[in-house]
Amino acid sequence: MSKGMSVIVRTVTRCVYGMILLYGFYVIMHGHLTPGGGFQGGAVVASAFALLLVAFGAAGIKGHLNRHLLQTLEEVGALAFLALGFLGIGTAFFYNLFAGTGGFFGAPAGQLLSAGTLPLMNWAVGLKVMTGIASIVIVMMVGRRKEETE
Amino acid sequence: MNALLVHAPVLLVAVPLLGAFAVPILGKLGRGVRDAFIGLIIAVTAALAGWLAADFFAGGAVPFVYQLGGQSTGIPLLSGGIPIRILLEIDGLSAFMALITALITLTGAFFSFSYWKNRSGGTLYFSLFLLLTAGIFGMQLTGDLFNFFVFLEITSIAACGLIGFRVWLRRSQEAGFKVMTLYTLSGLFVLLAIGLLYSEYGGLNMGYLAGVLGTGVLDKVALGLLLTGLAMKAGAVPLHMWAPDAYGEAPAPMSAVLVANSQASLYAVFRIVFTLFGATVSAASLGWILIVLALLTIFVGVTMALIQSDIKRLIAYGAVSQIGYMLLGVGVGLAVSGHAALPDYGLVAIQGGLFHMLNDAACVGLLFFASGAVIRAAGTRNLNQMGGLAHHMKWTTVFFVIGAFALAGVPPFNGFASKFLIYEASFQLSPFLSIIAILSSILLLAVFVKVFQAAFLGPRPAQPVAEAPVGMLIPMAVLAAVVIAFGLFPGFFVDHIVTPAAKALWDGPAAYITTVVGLGG
Amino acid sequence: MNIGNFPFVVAALLVVLGLYALLFKRNLIKIVIGISLIETGVNLFLVMAGYRTGGMAPIYTLAPTPIRDMVLPTPQALTLTSIVIGLATTALLLSFAVFIHRHYGTLDIQEIKELNG
């Protein structure tokens, strides 16, 4: 089991892995324009990591997905989200500072760099969700494996 | 108002969250940096809560709102009479509850530094602790129902992570699963009720909903679901089965914080029966439901405490019974608030119930801290295997006795002060209520005399045990000082902090509603 | 076609089914499934509360012209939140189940009851 699944599954995984990642990042990036957002896109990216884990086993992804890096990135994502909330505290917590100002991220609705802090929050949450779910899956997988060998 | 103070309601949630998110990163820099940072965060939070409450009560306890993300923090933006953004709403009761949480989390954090010194996973432990703190503050300060549900779930998950934290104890895992199941169920009941109310009235703000709620079947079902869910989370009989497991299996400082967590759910029960449904349901019948629940809780809690031989489980059942006293006080107040004459003892009963929340947090916290020190020293939780600890642990013994007497309602400690108010008021409604309450207190005293005799008296133990370290004694001393101060000068505290909180309930929902939707109503 | 209250009844039935699993099943995993079922029912109820007959998704990008009534966005946001919360609870519950199995060697709640009384 620790060696992963059959060669068919592994090959297909290699093929679709990049596409899932790309799609997930697309969903995060266009969260304020099209259906989706940080949570949904983050979950898509995390599902790519989970697929990798299932196909190659816990041992097979060593060196590819570093658990400690994932955890640190998750904390960074959470902190970034909170910091974006603090950004508006001159007016009120979570005040959308950039929206509609015409400058940075202040383009009118419908453009990629619009909606003020929303795209930034999408990225922060997306980073948090993808790394969070991935580290849950990895930790539970590694823990289960240890139990089997004991 | 001071610029910082304007933002204090949201900072009370955001600062512990900042701490929780940053602790795992700072933990890599070493234990000293981490502990200093946590101490700073928790001290800042407690100071903010104290400052907010002091300013609020000194300023006449006028409710105010904090609008998140809007152009103006103080004046909510309405659309068709419905606030469109999330509002935090501070009234007397919220400020009072924030004080309790600040007291318990501050002492709990400093007790934990010493308690968790030689254990693994300290960084994760403190991260969960700060999340729990943020969740409890959020539950108490928010004025939005769905936001309340989100904070309820934060406390559920953080609390269960902490209950199961000592993974090497098989019982802690069992407790963790059980508590998580019931917490989730209670959260889902609350969410379903929120969904019903939203689908009917199109809004989520409590002030708005309180103004428009009707008396239809849908409202009754929503009320039933909310009360069931929150009573379950607060640990009221007959839905109390998780409470002794949670308090008993969590690490000792966390048991104290879990009691504050249960009190936050109890706060929500009061908020719902008085503010949200205050204008539309029959106060008398709802009040009597609370009174019956309260008597059951007191009775079951005390009788189950009587038969325990595990010291923490025993204190846990004692804590369950105290939830009953709070419910009794406020239930009596609710039952008479429907009377046309509005007799004065209703307000006294609510004062007693709320003052008991503060007192219970202090003395149950003290007892859990002391039990943590005792278990650590004796190496067992079984009362039958302890004995003679008073020879070596003089300070812990003193603190334990103070906590036990306060919990059992012996003068001059604080438990007596608040229980006396409850007895006095409930006697005027029905003598039967106060008789049960007094008898249960006496039984509880007997239980603690038994514990004291079993654990602290007796011959010197075979190998000498060490007194608890100073890091544990100081938080205990702080709580003991609070217990004694509240017991000696109850009048001062009742007048200045409890009465505004009680009035927020007793005077009905009008002020709360007006603050949100303006004078036009 | 007018379907009246039928969708809400389905959501309520899902909740009841989940409660049944929670109360009568002995296996921890089945209890977690029960909780997930209740969650699903509640989420379904929430998202249905915001539907307007004939409404379209509340998104202006590539929206059909002329713009018709849009369904209510708030319940969708609430459902999104509660789905993530449900994910978090389920994950934690399953971790507890893993550790209970490690300690007791079983997932049957009849055999795991040290904490009674």
Added chain:
Amino acid sequence: MKKATILVSLLFVAAFLLLAVSPGVMRPFGTPETTAMDDYFIDNAQTDVAANNAVTAVVFDFRGFDTLGEATVLFAAVVGILALFRKLREEER
């Protein structure tokens, strides 16, 4: 005996819930009545927040605090699970 009690309470809750959603009590599907809050979101998502997706505008702007809480819940679950599966010290085994 215990099972009978549980069954009765389950039936009670079921009746309670079905009563709440029965015709006449709950409004029919697809006809929300009070929509002032949601209409504000739909009408002003593009002008206030400059977001084309009204749901994202609600999630991250109008109700952003909920989303912070939601991210916190996930963070709490991750920390809790990491804590459960952490490496123990020798004396804690």
